[in-house]
Amino acid sequence: MNYKKPLILVTNDDGYQAKGIASLTEVMRDLGEVIIFAPDSPRSGMSSAISTSHPLRANLYRKEENLTAYICNGTPVDCVKLALNEFTDRKPDLLVSGINHGSNAGVSLIYSGTMGAAIEGSLFGIPSIGFSLCDFAPDADFSFTAEVARKLAAKVIEEGLPKGISLNVNVPAGEVKGIRIAAQTRGKWVNEYYRSKDGQDRDVFWVTGNFENWEEENDSCDEWAMSNGYAAVVPVQVDMTAYDIIPRLKEWRL
């Protein structure tokens, strides 16, 4: 093994067969030695979920010079944890997750398996980035996003990121004007279900919906960047404490 090359862990939430992870892997192979540890099938919307009721399995499916690839029956976070606990003999210099088919900007961050994996990597002290392209098509054109990934990955390997900090990178479909550092847009999904019937005429509910943006005019937010033709880079922290409200809660004298 060549210890001079950076070791790069690649994962995603769309599963190992998705076009997005193939594009990302191709670019990462130019930057270092790659280990892929990806879910065996799509795991969209898995957030930071871990499998607690069934055991994990990992199967080697590809081995070439500077590339080792496993598939795993777990969530994106399971993939990262299992890879780092049991399948790596040195700490990766970088973790990249994606390229996701669809946006993970705004509040979608908290449901995103792509970002679940990146957040997990940051806990291990590995600079970690999740990439998403705002295009759900299985054959979406990932070429521009892959170039953003190349540039950002090289920069992050050089500069590092503090432990517990990852990057959420979202790229709009179509022409892109540049890259903006941004904050997570406040908002929520609304009209979230499509009510339908099963074969026995019983109600079933399929997830759908649209994003209600509470900060449409705020040009420091990721949704603004995306709507205005920029790729958005949001630094994300593991610490979810709402420090500002602690003094108020202390006044409750519980």
Add this chain to the structure above:
Amino acid sequence: MNYKKPLILVTNDDGYQAKGIASLTEVMRDLGEVIIFAPDSPRSGMSSAISTSHPLRANLYRKEENLTAYICNGTPVDCVKLALNEFTDRKPDLLVSGINHGSNAGVSLIYSGTMGAAIEGSLFGIPSIGFSLCDFAPDADFSFTAEVARKLAAKVIEEGLPKGISLNVNVPAGEVKGIRIAAQTRGKWVNEYYRSKDGQDRDVFWVTGNFENWEEENDSCDEWAMSNGYAAVVPVQVDMTAYDIIPRLKEWRL
């Protein structure tokens, strides 16, 4: 329907048959009209996961004065979203999740289905609280935690919480000295897998591990509170932006 009573949405991640949700429901019935919308089986470690590949179903299983209970084949967040989108005719005044069998203090927050549900409630502008008892036993004694829940729920109905803010409440097993407002302890899980074999002699990995506390001496953190006999209340925000690091990233001139 009596619109004078507060409407309280109750859910959990251990499933509708767990002792913890029964204890929580009993106390909440003293405070208002209760709607239970709980997973049909255990969903521990589900974080903010949503079901994207199969439809949701909800079945009424109990209907009494001031109590309506549904079971759902989704995650805790699915339960909250489906209840609020399709099964409530007024906005609940409070959402409570739990009482979880096991701690969700420190970084466990990000994997917790109990807290996934509470975070989701806060996005709807509903004051939301997740409760956990640091005792995994199915027949754990929830009486003290239930009293904490009663006190805190009454206070939160009175005072409210800002949109996007929920509370993560963890109670140690055994004698409790009081309640402390705290921050999420920094740290991570280590030694996370038990390697075993299946019936065909193939490797399988079961999740396990222990929590590595990076802030053992910090008395403002939730793990310190728990270790020292206090219940810990951490305010949690949906916004995960690491604002402090934005200026540094802007200097990268991407």
